[in-house]
Amino acid sequence: MLRIFTAILSIFLLAISVSYVNHKIQLSKEDELFVPTGQLVEVNGHKMHIYTEGNGEEMLVFMSGSGTSSPVLDFKSLYTLLSDQYRIVVVEKAGYGFSEVTDRNQDIDTMLSETRKALLKSGVEGPYILFPHSMSGIEALNWAQVYPDEVKAIIGLDMAVPAVYENFDMNMSFVRLGAFAANIGVPRWIKNLSESDAIHYGTLTDEEKELYKVIFYRRTLTKDMVNEIKNSKANAQKVNEAGIPNVPMLLFSSNGQGTGFDEEMWIEIQNDFITRNSNAMLIELDSSHYVHSIKYERIAEESVKFIGGLRD
Template identity: 75%
Template sequence: MLIIFTVIISFFVLILSVSFINHKIQLSKEEELFVPTGQLVEVNGHQMHIYTEGKGEETLVFMSGGGTSSPALDFKSLYSLLSDKYKIVVVEKAGYGFSEVTDTDRDIDTILAETKEALFKSGVEGPYILFPHSMSGIEALKWAQDYPDEIKAIIGLDMAVPAAYEELDINMFLVRLGALAANTGLTRWISNLSESDAIKYGNLTDKEKKLYKVIFYRRTLTKDMINEINNIKANAQKVKKVEMPNIPILLFSSNGEGTGFDNKTWNGIQNDFISMIYNGKLIELDSSHYVHSIDYERIAEESEEFIESLNR
């Protein structure tokens, strides 16, 4: 029995070793493609990446959900339909996209402070219209609570609200197991794992799809992402304890697929939240969690109409 166990362990170690070596070789080959498409600014002792595009009186700030490898490319299908009329900004938090991987605190106040400083240092001024996806909905609400003069409106892309994290069960063991798979290159052996919804359904070019995959193998379940997930329930509670912001909010809600909830429960959470907002609107979509990569044309149309209504 001991011999069998030893053989199994040895085989497992061999697989990990071969995978890790291959991963390092591939990372080295891909290095020349890993070039920031926007501006790098130093924030809190590390580099953060800010991507900007377009011009206009309104500044739209896109904020990625937890674990999205390449926010600047992930949102492209949507913001490319809006950049002819508005100034587009994508903030890549620590450990995301071209931003540096760190081991800093991921409490909501630190995350928000870093986002604000990155925008300031890149010369992007408010007020802003925030486009948060998923987990960053918590940060967007905190921003509007603490600095209401800086936020004109929020357009949520299947964004999470505090109530979602009261019911969601997060298995940190599986999260850390996923991080091990990413760090040892095991993710490279599953070809379709790097095929994000932005790649499958969006309007990315072949060159952008290739770059997305290059970033995926560098920015999957980084230290920052894990710390963020580990802190999200506490962060959500901080937001819940304060009155919801009195600003216009438009929510696009998915069918629940990819959220950890079924359709009825997820849309129930979204409807309960928007009912508390004086100037709020909810649009339910029949697509999975990354709505901006699937229903981007409708979202762009509805968002433009919503934004223009703010100035009437």
């Protein structure tokens, strides 16, 4: 039994070593492709990536969901349909996309503070129309609560609301195991794991698809992403206690696929949220969680109508 155990352990350690060495070699080869497409600004001692496009009067700020490796490419199918009328901005938080990985505590105050500082340092001033996806819905609501003059409206892309996290009990040991696997290059051995919905359904070019994969292998379950997940329940509770901000909202809801909830429960949570805001509406989409990568034409069309109504 001891010999068997020793043999299994040796094979396991060898597999880890091979994967790690291969990962480092591939990262080195991919360095020349990992070039920021926007502006890097220094915030609290680390660099954050801000991408801007378009020259319109309204400022649309796209905020990625938890664990999205490349926010700039993830939102591209949608914002290219809007940048001819508006100025669009994609914020990549610490540990996402081209932004540096840190080991900071990702509580709601830190995330919002760094997002605001990065925007101001890049010359992007409000008021903003926020486009949060998934977990960043909590940050968007907090933004409207704390700085109401800076948020003109929220257009939620299957965004999370506080009620989503009431019974949230993420297994952090499993999350950290996933982070370890990412750090030693395990995702490289799993076919199609790097192919996101943006790649499958969006309008990315072949070069952009390859870049997305390059970023994915560097920005999967980073320290910042893990810390954000760890703080998600406390962040949502803080936002819930402050109440729903009085700001116009248009929410696009998925069919629940990819959220951890079934369709009936997910839609119920979204509907319950908007009934407590007289200036909010919900559009249900037959789509999985990354709605902006699948139903981008419908979302762009309805967003233009909604933003036009804000001027009336």
